[in-house]
Amino acid sequence: MSLPAVKLTDVYKSFGKSRIINRVNLEINTGERHAVIGPNGAGKSTLFNLISGFYPVSSGRIELKGREITNLSSHQINRRGLSRSFQVTNIFPKMSVFENIRCALLWTTGYRYSFWHLCGRLKRLNEKAEELLEKISMTERRHVPAGLLAYAEQRALEIGVTIAGDADVILLDEPTAGMSRSETERAVSLIREVTESKTLIMVEHDMSVVFDLADRISVLVYGEIITTDSPDNIRNNTRVQEAYLGKESA
Amino acid sequence: MLEYIFFSTINSLLYGMLLFMLSSGLTLIFSMMGILNFAHASFFMLGAYFAYQISQFVGFWPGLVIAPLLVGVLGALVERYGLRSVHKHGHVAELLFTVGLAYLIEEIVMLIWGRNAVPYQIPNILDFALVNILGTDLSAYRVFMLVVSIGMFIFLFLVLTRSRIGLIIQAALTHPDGVSTLGHNVPGVFMLVFGGGSALAGLAGVIGGNYLITEPSMAAHLGPIVFVVIVVGGMGSLTGAFIASLLLGAIQTFAVGVQVSLSDLLALFGLTPEPSGLLKDFLRIQISHTGPILPYLFMVLMLIFRPKGLMGKRET
Amino acid sequence: MKKKDKKGFFMWSKHGLWIAAMLIVIILPFFFRSGFSRSMLSQIGIAIIFALSYNMLLGQAGLLSFGHAVFYGLGGFFTIHILNTVSNGVITIPLELLPLAGGFGAVIVGLVFGWLSTERAGTPFALISLGIGELIAASSLMFPSFFGGEQGISGDRMTVFALTGIRFGKQITIYYLIAFWAFLSIVLMYLLTQTPLGRLANAVRDNPERASFIGYNPHWVRTLQYALAAFFAGIAGGLFAVNYEIVTAETVGFIPSGNVLMMTYIGGVGHFFGPILGAVLVTFMQLSLANMTHAWLIYFGLLFIGMVIWAPSGIAGIIMLHEPVWKAKLMKRLIPSYALAVFPALILFLGTVMFIEISYHLSLSVDPTAPMHLFGIHFRAQSLFPWGITVFLILIGFGLLQRAIKRVRQSWGEVNLIMKKESS
Ligand SMILES: Nc1ncnc2c1ncn2[C@@H]1O[C@H](COP(=O)(O)OP(=O)(O)OP(=O)(O)O)[C@@H](O)[C@H]1O
Numbered sequence: 010m011s012l013p014a015v016k017l018t019d020v021y022k023s024f025g026k027s028r029i030i031n032r033v034n035l036e037i038n039t040g041e042r043h044a045v046i047g048p049n050g051a052g053k054s055t056l057f058n059l060i061s062g063f064y065p066v067s068s069g070r071i072e073l074k075g076r077e078i079t080n081l082s083s084h085q086i087n088r089r090g091l092s093r094s095f096q097v098t099n100i101f102p103k104m105s106v107f108e109n110i111r112c113a114l115l116w117t118t119g120y121r122y123s124f125w126h127l128c129g130r131l132k133r134l135n136e137k138a139e140e141l142l143e144k145i146s147m148t149e150r151r152h153v154p155a156g157l158l159a160y161a162e163q164r165a166l167e168i169g170v171t172i173a174g175d176a177d178v179i180l181l182d183e184p185t186a187g188m189s190r191s192e193t194e195r196a197v198s199l200i201r202e203v204t205e206s207k208t209l210i211m212v213e214h215d216m217s218v219v220f221d222l223a224d225r226i227s228v229l230v231y232g233e234i235i236t237t238d239s240p241d242n243i244r245n246n247t248r249v250q251e252a253y254l255g256k257e258s259a
Numbered sequence: 260m261l262e263y264i265f266f267s268t269i270n271s272l273l274y275g276m277l278l279f280m281l282s283s284g285l286t287l288i289f290s291m292m293g294i295l296n297f298a299h300a301s302f303f304m305l306g307a308y309f310a311y312q313i314s315q316f317v318g319f320w321p322g323l324v325i326a327p328l329l330v331g332v333l334g335a336l337v338e339r340y341g342l343r344s345v346h347k348h349g350h351v352a353e354l355l356f357t358v359g360l361a362y363l364i365e366e367i368v369m370l371i372w373g374r375n376a377v378p379y380q381i382p383n384i385l386d387f388a389l390v391n392i393l394g395t396d397l398s399a400y401r402v403f404m405l406v407v408s409i410g411m412f413i414f415l416f417l418v419l420t421r422s423r424i425g426l427i428i429q430a431a432l433t434h435p436d437g438v439s440t441l442g443h444n445v446p447g448v449f450m451l452v453f454g455g456g457s458a459l460a461g462l463a464g465v466i467g468g469n470y471l472i473t474e475p476s477m478a479a480h481l482g483p484i485v486f487v488v489i490v491v492g493g494m495g496s497l498t499g500a501f502i503a504s505l506l507l508g509a510i511q512t513f514a515v516g517v518q519v520s521l522s523d524l525l526a527l528f529g530l531t532p533e534p535s536g537l538l539k540d541f542l543r544i545q546i547s548h549t550g551p552i553l554p555y556l557f558m559v560l561m562l563i564f565r566p567k568g569l570m571g572k573r574e575t
Numbered sequence: 576m577k578k579k580d581k582k583g584f585f586m587w588s589k590h591g592l593w594i595a596a597m598l599i600v601i602i603l604p605f606f607f608r609s610g611f612s613r614s615m616l617s618q619i620g621i622a623i624i625f626a627l628s629y630n631m632l633l634g635q636a637g638l639l640s641f642g643h644a645v646f647y648g649l650g651g652f653f654t655i656h657i658l659n660t661v662s663n664g665v666i667t668i669p670l671e672l673l674p675l676a677g678g679f680g681a682v683i684v685g686l687v688f689g690w691l692s693t694e695r696a697g698t699p700f701a702l703i704s705l706g707i708g709e710l711i712a713a714s715s716l717m718f719p720s721f722f723g724g725e726q727g728i729s730g731d732r733m734t735v736f737a738l739t740g741i742r743f744g745k746q747i748t749i750y751y752l753i754a755f756w757a758f759l760s761i762v763l764m765y766l767l768t769q770t771p772l773g774r775l776a777n778a779v780r781d782n783p784e785r786a787s788f789i790g791y792n793p794h795w796v797r798t799l800q801y802a803l804a805a806f807f808a809g810i811a812g813g814l815f816a817v818n819y820e821i822v823t824a825e826t827v828g829f830i831p832s833g834n835v836l837m838m839t840y841i842g843g844v845g846h847f848f849g850p851i852l853g854a855v856l857v858t859f860m861q862l863s864l865a866n867m868t869h870a871w872l873i874y875f876g877l878l879f880i881g882m883v884i885w886a887p888s889g890i891a892g893i894i895m896l897h898e899p900v901w902k903a904k905l906m907k908r909l910i911p912s913y914a915l916a917v918f919p920a921l922i923l924f925l926g927t928v929m930f931i932e933i934s935y936h937l938s939l940s941v942d943p944t945a946p947m948h949l950f951g952i953h954f955r956a957q958s959l960f961p962w963g964i965t966v967f968l969i970l971i972g973f974g975l976l977q978r979a980i981k982r983v984r985q986s987w988g989e990v991n992l993i994m995k996k997e998s999s
Pocket residue numbers: 024029047048049050051052053054055056096
């Protein structure tokens with residue numbers, strides 16, 4: 010079997026005295042779509058923040074495609090092929106939609122810190138940006154400053170910015186939260202499309218989205234992973250129902 | 260030698276306490292409101308000038324009370340009608356407002372009191388040698404300064420630990436975002452802190468103005484040093500500001516007396532290199548001349564290697 | 576077809592602006608013939624480069640620096656030292672290229688200081704820049720062999736050969752040299768905003784977190800931007816050295832650092848051309864007001880504070896605010912209310928000027944009892960009458976201005992409403 014895309018070994022995280030992530034062990038297989046679910050405040054976003062290098066771990070080890078990335082900075086982890094979105098939309102609000110996408114493309118297109126290229130003249134870069142705009146159906150809104158977009162549009166742009174760098178491991182934190190039914194459907198098909206042949210890890214509260222997309226599901230409760238299994242087994246798992254699903258229906 | 264050490268200690272203590280009177284207010288303002296107040300030392304200067312003016316009419320002692328109060332009111336007004344209206348434009352605008360204010364206050368002071376120093380003098384009643392130690396006189400005024408600054412220190416300590424408003428301020432120091440959720444009148448607290456901080460600076464001006472020199476450039480001289488104090492002391496920590504004030508007072512006072520350069524040191528080991536250009540300059544620098552740069556070196560290194568400062572609870 | 580025309584016109588208007596600017600720069604000295612005004616034009620050219628380089632930090636990267644003159648001054652010193660080395664025949668560099676010595680010297684220092692100070696933006700950066708500025712300024716007296724002690728370092732540009740064969744003796748020749756470098760620097764700095772680094776500087780300014788999740792190290796982006804800003808500041812300093820043939824320790828100090836900050840801010844940090852306006856206005860004010868009144872620093876301070884309070888986006892911001900109105904052809908709706916506001920503003924201005932001038936005369940002039948004259952009128956500053964007029968003017972002006980501002984707001988409201996309707 011090939012190396013896991015992401016592997017966490019005995020990961021702990023505390024803020025001050027409160028332990029938020031409590032000995033998490035997790036292996037995400039390459040190419041799978043993995044969902045992390047759990048009640049509010051369970052530590053799902055924190056887990057993402059650890060994997061993506063936003064916070065240092067308190068202890069433990071994180072590997073990306075077989076190489077250790079524990080406590081590397083976020084840009085280093087990103088350059089190794091991991092990209093993430095945020096639960097609270099996190100884009101460049103003053104830049105236009107097009108600029109947002111183009112900036113997100115710059116590093117992997119190889120322009121890096123260049124101050125001798127003019128962005129407007131870089132044909133390949135601009136074509137790629139156009140393609141991506143098309144993909145997230147925002148060609149029409151290209152000139153609008155990102156901060157002025159409607160909520161669902163911002164979320165779509167956030168996904169666009171996240172996948173632009175062509176990372177092969179994608180972390181999405183509640184990509185459909187706050188969306189209407191139809192918006193959610195569109196978002197799900199977008200996610201399905203853009204993560205084709207990539208590894209996806211997502212946090213999601215909407216169970217229909219989870220069961221629709223995920224190959225495997227991990228359940229995080231009070232900072233601990235209580236189980237990782239296929240969607241069907243999760244649905245029938247009594248512990249999960251008690252800890253999470255039951256609470257929802259109650 | 261002993262005499263030098265003794266009087267340097269007294270001087271550095273005095274200077275340190277003056278710095279603390281300035282920095283305690285500044286650090287409160289900075290940590291609560293996030294504003295790096297460039298005009299803080301200007302309030303110090305105003306304190307000195309007000310006290311001078313008042314002493315012309317009714318003598319030193321009423322000025323000791325009235326001048327700081329005036330400065331405090333002025334500070335509160337600046338907060339209420341200046342800073343608060345700039346607040347919506349963001350931190351940079353707030354900061355630049357204080358920069359402009361410092362600039363303007365200096366100009367206005369020159370306009371009113373002239374470009375040269377004013378003869379703001381030590382009150383006669385305190386102008387005598389209290390004791391003679393090791394052959395040198397210790398003036399009563401210095402002791403008085405020490406008493407006032409220690410008194411202020413105790414007063415501040417009591418206010419912060421015993422009064423209601425003090426507790427709110429303390430809470431705000433550690434959790435600046437949390438205060439508003441407690442439902443307190445945040446703008447009111449800010450105005451009070453700004454006014455109070457300014458009044459403390461004014462008091463420092465009253466008792467320091469005649470010890471130092473009361474002139475229009477006194478704010479510009481002292482201003483940056485006070486920033487050094489709050490950075491070194493650490494965000495939100497009055498204890499830190501206290502320690503840093505004394506430390507900086509000591510560094511600056513003691514450095515002045517040391518007439519040693521690197522080449523003197525090397526000569527001790529029998530080395531007498533004769534370089535030219537920059538290296539020569541470098542070897543010839545005397546410790547006493549480094550007084551002005553040491554604080555800044557200290558601050559820059561602190562910010563780079565220990566952004567929390569000595570006692571800070573959060574990063575600057 | 577129609578679309579293409581439009582684009583063609585757009586392209587012309589874009590380059591047309593540059594061409595027009597170039598023409599103005601070339602013909603300007605023919606209108607300003609006095610030595611004073613030509614040397615002022617030269618100073619303005621230098622100030623423009625300096626202010627634009629400052630805005631690479633403040634406007635484009637969100638870095639508020641209190642020590643940018645470090646690079647301006649060091650650039651000057653590097654240039655004057657190289658100039659002297661060239662004079663001594665050790666090396667040969669034509670005079671026209673000497674400012675580059677300032678630029679390259681500054682860039683090296685900029686990389687070091689940039690790396691040390693830009694790990695975090697915001698207040699820590701501002702404080703470090705203040706500290707570095709004070710450090711360099713204070714140490715300038717300790718290294719007399721580089722900074723020249725009290726009297727600075729001087730040189731003689733006439734001893735250096737010129738590539739163009741021009742003898743750089745007269746101010747006008749130096750003006751054109753400065754104009755050339757200023758124009759080149761403006762174009763380059765403008766182009767820099769369009770490069771990946773320039774875009775990322777904006778990105779890091781607005782959201783460093785996100786920038787690091789698209790592969791960029793914010794610290795490094797800031798460092799490079801800082802070093803490039805230092806480069807242009809160094810060029811400005813180099814031109815200063817060539818222009819005055821003397822550089823003193825004051826050029827690295829707090830005064831030019833504060834000055835460039837004020838210029839840039841007054842001009843407007845949000846638009847590329849803002850600092851140009853600021854540099855022109857402030858340099859002009861500094862030189863001409865200083866001739867007219869001793870109290871000019873107060874006016875300058877008042878202008879700065881006024882801008883911070885009422886127009887934080889600077890002159891450029893005010894201009895650009897009207898761009899959509901202009902395009903929608905609605906300016907005629909604003910102008911009446913503006914015209915109405917001019918009158919009380921003038922009264923208030925007059926009152927303030929009188930107030931300041933009379934106070935100044937009373938407290939700082941050699942002989943306060945001597946009659947003073949203002950706007951061609953002679954009077955004694957001690958008498959109550961001028962004070963009365965002053966207070967009257969200020970009160971009336973202030974009151975009327977409040978009402979005029981209300982009118983301006985009203986017409987803006989109308990204009991916005993119309994524009995909203997049209998766009999939807
Ligand atoms: N930087 C931080 N400092 C202190 N506590 C934190 C920090 N970040 C998160 N926490 C705490 O960690 C806990 C878990 O937060 P986290 O955001 O990971 O939850 P979550 O599972 O994503 O919840 P939700 O479903 O609401 O998004 C919360 O109690 C939160 O208060």
